[in-house]
Amino acid sequence: MEEIYGDNLAQNQSLAEKSAGINEKQNMSGFFSEIAQHFHIKDPDIRTYSPLTLAYIGDGIYDLVIRSIVVGRGNTRASQLHQHTSHLVKAHSQSQMMEYLLPKLTEEEADYYRRGRNAKSPTMAKNATVSDYRRATGFEALMGYLYLTDQTQRLLYLVDLGLAGLKQEEMM
Numbered sequence: 001m002e003e004i005y006g007d008n009l010a011q012n013q014s015l016a017e018k019s020a021g022i023n024e025k026q027n028m029s030g031f032f033s034e035i036a037q038h039f040h041i042k043d044p045d046i047r048t049y050s051p052l053t054l055a056y057i058g059d060g061i062y063d064l065v066i067r068s069i070v071v072g073r074g075n076t077r078a079s080q081l082h083q084h085t086s087h088l089v090k091a092h093s094q095s096q097m098m099e100y101l102l103p104k105l106t107e108e109e110a111d112y113y114r115r116g117r118n119a120k121s122p123t124m125a126k127n128a129t130v131s132d133y134r135r136a137t138g139f140e141a142l143m144g145y146l147y148l149t150d151q152t153q154r155l156l157y158l159v160d161l162g163l164a165g166l167k168q169e170e171m172m
């Protein structure tokens with residue numbers, strides 16, 4: 001599992017630092033734009049989306065990123081793929097990642113994180129503390145915001161940075 005964490009951080013750091021605060025719509029189309037164009041979905045007014053809606057799409061996108069990393073590491077049994085993925089997508093891991101990400105967020109990103117963290121959710125995660133669950137919801141809302149605004153490079157950089165933080169945490 002160790003090889004999953006933060007492998008591309010050094011390679012992507014300069015690109016990601018350049019992309020911090022830059023909306024990718026200015027220079028390239030993102031994954032959401034491709035989907036929206038294909039299915040004739042109008043541009044969302046992200047300011048009107050509830051934090052839980054952002055967390056809903058952010059959860060799916062983060063899961064897709066992690067699954068892509070895990071599968072990209074090599075073909076193996078589905079149970080092993082699930083085990084590696086589950087470890088990284090659980091609320092506790094997302095909460096730990098936020099400790100490393102908060103100082104790196106722009107003001108706008110931090111606002112979306114806080115909105116998600118402070119949202120009143122009707123459900124609770126299994127095997128998660130209330131504080132871990134809230135921070136994880138904030139993380140997912142941030143992922144949703146970045147996805148819906150086509151800031152793919154920034155999203156990937158923050159995931160990579162968070163994974164590097166998890167790796168550092170596990171080595172202690």
